[in-house]
Amino acid sequence: MELVDRYLKAVKDSLPPEHRDDIIDELGSNIAAHMDEKAGELGRPLTDAEQRVVLGQFGHPVVMAGKYRSGGGSVVFGRQLIGPELFPFYLRVLTLNAILALLVIAAVAIFDLAAFPGAISVFVVQAVVQFAIVTVIFAMIQTHVQKFPESWDPKWQPSAEQQAEPRRTPRFESVTGIAVLLIVNLWFLSVLRTSGARLSADNGNFVLAPMWHEMFLPYLLLVMLELTGHTINLIRPEWTRFRWAALVASYGLGIIIFGALFLAGASVIFIGGQSTGHEIETLQRVNLVFSWSLIAAVAVNLFLGVRKTRLLLRRSHESGG
């Protein structure tokens, strides 16, 4: 029954926590009844292939879980782009993005009240872009799941032993991670690539220091490594060592990039024109925030890097022994 356990675990990961155990118990008992009857007809226990056929009738675990979560919402433009089963996840990613964007706006309001009205217009544009990207990603997932409902195989789900691994990352976290990585970094990479791009919403004279633009390629590599880690977890969650290796590399690169940017000094500089006292004051405050953020980024990458490296070494040691 290991395949059934894997299937149930995949459904459970995407269920609302308050009813999770009850739903899984019930679903498990119905699957067991289904399999018992098949086994009774055949007069022998079901093979793995036969169990897969039965589980295939229950449908993709994400879709199955979505039906339990479904509040009836959907996104329709002519045809249904995102069905009720994926809608709760779609809403969750949109909410997460909106919260991130609002945090940025709040930071602008705290550090430079004068730039606040401009920041709101930037937020509106960002919100529209994020909405479009997230909608396209989920519409693609919906199309894939509908066209290939049998495209999920329980053997891709980690075994009970692998599930007991305390550092395992839920698949949904990877979907969210990929969406957030793409949305945030597509914008950030475009800023890094455009040398001299004005940072303030009113086209003022603040720009990123040249060192930041020199970090375009290393940062792109960092994003690719993180995407690789999430993608491995999504497609082959049992490949924990590959995923951890990609993440360790990304944390190491993160330490180098953010450390180099911190050591380079001012992150934001003033170009052209006469600076007013208010602008100089704002520049100092912004650079202070950048410095602390870079220190925090180095510390977080160092902490996560050490933790994952230890796990990786322990797993290698266990495999070797």
Added chain:
Amino acid sequence: MNENDRFENLRLELRRGCLILAVLAQLKAEQYGYTLRKALADDGLVIDEGTLYPLLRRLESQGLLQSEWREENSRKKRFYRLSVDGETMLAQLLEEWRVINTALNTMLQEA
């Protein structure tokens, strides 16, 4: 959207309400998910697992069904049956169904 997609959408819409009626009608006698699905299929109404099991929980949360966990053949199973509210609702829905059915039959005979 091609002809098949259009038909599929309309078919699903048509079935949605009928399935609820069928599930309520079958649960005048107590059953658990798997046997209910079989009973519906035996009567000619095939409903996939991914639709039926979440539907049962929704109907229960609306107070139309009540359930309890019990052991049968050394397995724990969740048995559902109509609640008092469910019985009233079923009677009302059946009345509505008969009105629609009569009207449609009249229209189809005229056509």
